[in-house]
Amino acid sequence: MLEKDVLKKSYSRIRFNLFVFTEENQLVLLKKMRDNDDKESIQTNIMSLTGYIHYISPFSYSSIVHEIKKKFKEKFGEDLVQFRLIEFIYDENPKEGSFLTYYYLALILDQNTTKNWIKVDENELKNVFAEAACDKNCKKIWKKVIDNNLSRNFITNSLQNQNQNKKLRIGAIIGRFQPFHNGHLQLILAILSEVDFLKIGIGSSQYSYTMNNPFSYDERKEFVVRSLKSEKINSDRYEIYPLPDLHNMKKWVTQVLDIFGNFNIFYSNNDWISQIIQKSGKNVGNKRHIFDFKRFNGTFIRQQICENAPIEDLVPASVFIYLTKIDGIKRVMKLFQIT
Ligand SMILES: Nc1ncnc2c1ncn2[C@@H]1O[C@H](COP(=O)(O)OP(=O)(O)OP(=O)(O)O)[C@@H](O)[C@H]1O
Numbered sequence: 001m002l003e004k005d006v007l008k009k010s011y012s013r014i015r016f017n018l019f020v021f022t023e024e025n026q027l028v029l030l031k032k033m034r035d036n037d038d039k040e041s042i043q044t045n046i047m048s049l050t051g052y053i054h055y056i057s058p059f060s061y062s063s064i065v066h067e068i069k070k071k072f073k074e075k076f077g078e079d080l081v082q083f084r085l086i087e088f089i090y091d092e093n094p095k096e097g098s099f100l101t102y103y104y105l106a107l108i109l110d111q112n113t114t115k116n117w118i119k120v121d122e123n124e125l126k127n128v129f130a131e132a133a134c135d136k137n138c139k140k141i142w143k144k145v146i147d148n149n150l151s152r153n154f155i156t157n158s159l160q161n162q163n164q165n166k167k168l169r170i171g172a173i174i175g176r177f178q179p180f181h182n183g184h185l186q187l188i189l190a191i192l193s194e195v196d197f198l199k200i201g202i203g204s205s206q207y208s209y210t211m212n213n214p215f216s217y218d219e220r221k222e223f224v225v226r227s228l229k230s231e232k233i234n235s236d237r238y239e240i241y242p243l244p245d246l247h248n249m250k251k252w253v254t255q256v257l258d259i260f261g262n263f264n265i266f267y268s269n270n271d272w273i274s275q276i277i278q279k280s281g282k283n284v285g286n287k288r289h290i291f292d293f294k295r296f297n298g299t300f301i302r303q304q305i306c307e308n309a310p311i312e313d314l315v316p317a318s319v320f321i322y323l324t325k326i327d328g329i330k331r332v333m334k335l336f337q338i339t
């Protein structure tokens with residue numbers, strides 16, 4: 001449910017170009033800046049913003065993206081240059097129409113901004129935050145931003161985007177997707193909001209009909225395609241590749257790079273995979289938000305199936321329908337020798 005203090009109208013001005021807002025105050029403050037401050041000081045703004053939408057099942061990340069962009073345009077009269085979702089707050093079992101709160105970092109760049117970029121010093125930011133009179137949710141977010149270095153990477157990426165003059169930005173990600181679940185979907189949608197094109201590698205692609213890899217490459221590909229289609233992601237935004245295991249790290253990395261071909265940034269929430277890809281000289285993105293890992297993880301979902309527990313809430317609706325079609329639930333149970 002919506003936490004009360006999220007809606008509290010509080011804010012704090014912590015630097016002349018860096019603000020923490022909650023809810024309603026951002027417009028007022030921004031206007032004030034425009035009236036009183038010199039042009040340079042309004043050229044860059046990083047903000048952590050809060051918003052909320054009604055939960056409508058099946059939950060769709062793209063509706064949040066849409067909402068953020070719409071609200072931003074309404075309030076600021078400008079298109080959002082870039083945003084990054086930082087956090088959701090929601091009920092474990094949200095009811096139809098209940099509130100879902102999200103926090104995000106937003107970046108507004110006035111035109112011709114890049115040469116006057118103002119760097120945010122980490123220590124200074126920490127000190128300011130120790131004293132800032134903002135609510136505890138804002139503090140939590142900004143701690144996250146500072147600790148993870150989110151803001152600086154965010155800025156660098158945005159600037160690169162601008163400087164590349166709309167050059168295609170290509171991301172890459174690897175997963176086994178046994179099965180593809182809501183955590184995977186949220187992760188991919190979050191990445192798709194930052195890149196123009198995403199290369200999705202399906203790992204352990206040669207395996208199927210085993211306990212850890214019950215579904216074939218083609219079936220897993222189908223999970224992804226159907227889920228993204230339900231989210232209205234055009235098929236020209238991504239490509240899916242089979243990535244067989246080789247059981248030899250060096251050869252596997254070489255093969256992955258060979259199969260993927262060109263990409264600008266690799267994403268993984270798995271530190272080990274990130275590290276080995278980074279060692280090969282590739283640019284690796286920050287770890288993303290982990291969506292309710294207790295429930296949204298392949299191992300847990302396969303166990304749930306074995307215990308005959310419902311999994312409808314754990315996977316996208318389109319995956320569940322497809323699983324039913326291919327008798328996937330029975331297959332997993334059989335592989336665990338339960339039926
Ligand atoms: N709930 C989640 N939220 C965000 N990212 C996730 C979540 N679950 C998995 N991921 C990330 O998705 C990518 C693909 O993971 P993978 O297919 O191996 O998923 P998994 O659910 O962890 O699988 P398993 O438990 O079967 O090993 C990895 O980078 C992983 O860290």
Ligand SMILES: NC(=O)c1ccc[n+]([C@@H]2O[C@H](COP(=O)(O)O)[C@@H](O)[C@H]2O)c1
Binds near residue numbers: 174176205245
């Ligand atoms: N040597 C290898 O074959 C090798 C090494 C690292 C990852 N992988 C694969 O990469 C995929 C992604 O790994 P995680 O599921 O651990 O994120 C998996 O399919 C995994 O088997 C294979």
